[in-house]
Amino acid sequence: MAIVYNWQLGRTMSYWYPESRPQRQYAAVFDLNKCIACQSCTLACKTTWTSGKGQEYMLWNNVETKPYGSYPLAWETKLLEMLGPQTWQDGKYLGRTIFEAAPAGERVLGWRPDDYDYAFPNTGEDDCAGHVERGLALDLPHAVWFFYLPRICNHCTYPACLAACPRGSIYKRPEDGIVLLDQGRCRGYRECVKACPYKKVFFNPLTGTSEKCIFCFPKREQGLQPQCFVNCIGKIRLAGYISVPESANPDNPIDYLVHVRKVALPLLPQLGLEPNVYYIPPVHVPVRFLEQLFGPHVQNAIQTYLNAKDDPDLAGLIQLFGCTEKIVPRWKRQNDWILGIEEDGTEIVRVPLREPVFERPLFDERFQVARHNCP
């Protein structure tokens, strides 16, 4: 075991390999306030990557309803129960990660799903927490709530799958930090399936190898965002590159959301993997539930997001999500316009801070015709 620094925990931790950060880390921000669980992302991924034999059950991208949905079944609650209650103090994690809690003989604390656990990919869909009581009024957070959690591989800085593979079949690309599983080298031991806390490595029973999300690396190499991003009709996703906090660049949209405004948070940071998909938490959900999923900074993130109506930079950048297929490495606001920019300053896309509103009179005097939405 080596000692590495995990900025999401605010401390060093044990990991199987020494710290070796990529030249740049491909990352993403998902705005959970905008996801409607249409599953366009799921289908975009499925049709692109996992429509082969033995991949029928695989969902490299899935969207589940929280609190009751999970794919595979109980992927997070089972592990959290194994790990037991842990504590944060002043933004620093005092508990044990899954590397530090690894039992004797194991590299990582984990569990391997049964095939039954994959049999209900959309269980709990739209199931609410709470009861509708008499006198209930709409307030924040909602007393009765659910939200949608879209999930892909987190292409972690400290991947548990990579740590667990006894053959070194999983590697993290130095050029972009994408975590890949070598299909020529894997021997199907499924240690990665057991170790990944997000359960985003899947075993193909017909080829005998494990397979996982590749963050659409062939598209990234062409400067394009992944399939599940560009097919998102809710425009909830933005792909880019994240820096370590001390090198955060406000002109970088991911850095701005994660490090500068701290409005986007990692999923289950306490497990210690430093995941690189960040979530803007849903503002209507009780903070105590969200803190278990996204760590101790949820309240601040929600408050920052709620203030976005008076915060043109933040509101503007959120408008940039889903507006171009290209990866947007830089951004800036020019008055009421938000610009997505290449590294060399070339403009990629320009979106208005607020969509223009046109009022159409019921009767068009010019053409002497009534304008109805419904004929």
Add this chain to the structure above:
Amino acid sequence: MLKLRLPLTLLVGAAVIVGGCRRHAVAPPPQEIQALLVKELPTDPTDSVWRQTRELRIPLLLQDLVEPRLLQPSTSYVAVRALYDGRRFAFRLEWEDATENADPGIATFSDACAVQLPQKVEAVLPAPQMGEKGHPVEITLWKAVWKKGPLLEKGIQAVYPNAAVDHYPFQAASLVPGATAQQEMALRYSPARRLGNDVASVPEKGAQDIMAEGPGTITPLQKNSQAQAVRTAQGWAVVIVRDPPAGFSPDSGTHVAFAIWDGAHQETGSRKMRSAWVPLHIVQN
């Protein structure tokens, strides 16, 4: 001087008497595999020629040297018989295993066994745990799941017989089944097969050959080993026919090691029961 010599003489005499008594006791079984020299090697575990060989019960150890380790013991021993035809070895491995684990699946694991020999005759034996850098071993592997045949060709119904799949892109009506273009497209959806990963295919002769220079270093070999298995009342009997180490001389013998995986115990990869090196010598009837 006389005082000193007398006790020594007594001690030596006593040792001879005790030693003599032991020689008349039941001789312990040989802790070596005696490979019987025969003209022809059988591949069938039930072949009568195996009755002419001496069986050696080899105790198995937990693989608890490298992570991920096996900490709960399962198979306690493997009973081994061996034959040699002047060119190749045939090993017959038999072990107790109450459950047959030969079904493919997302969460199932196959029963399996392996025979390991040094890749070449060396003055120093490679490490018994899959060799070491510069001192490779060659391993012949058998898996129960292979008896199900080529899974990719059978499709998901090999795992879930009642599964219904609407469509695979490489089976579109516009493609001619079996045509080169169609097959190439199908391969793109099975990257492990496309890359020639040996685990994505069933070996023609029932065994896979691999070499290793330490844990985690398995590399496929193009050799010609064979395996055949039968399910017994108590477990498995498997015959593995394979080459001896390079430079092997029947006069000097070699060493061999074994590994057993119990699928019901979710044993796979380094989670296995293994033996130490066991000496092997050629004997004649």
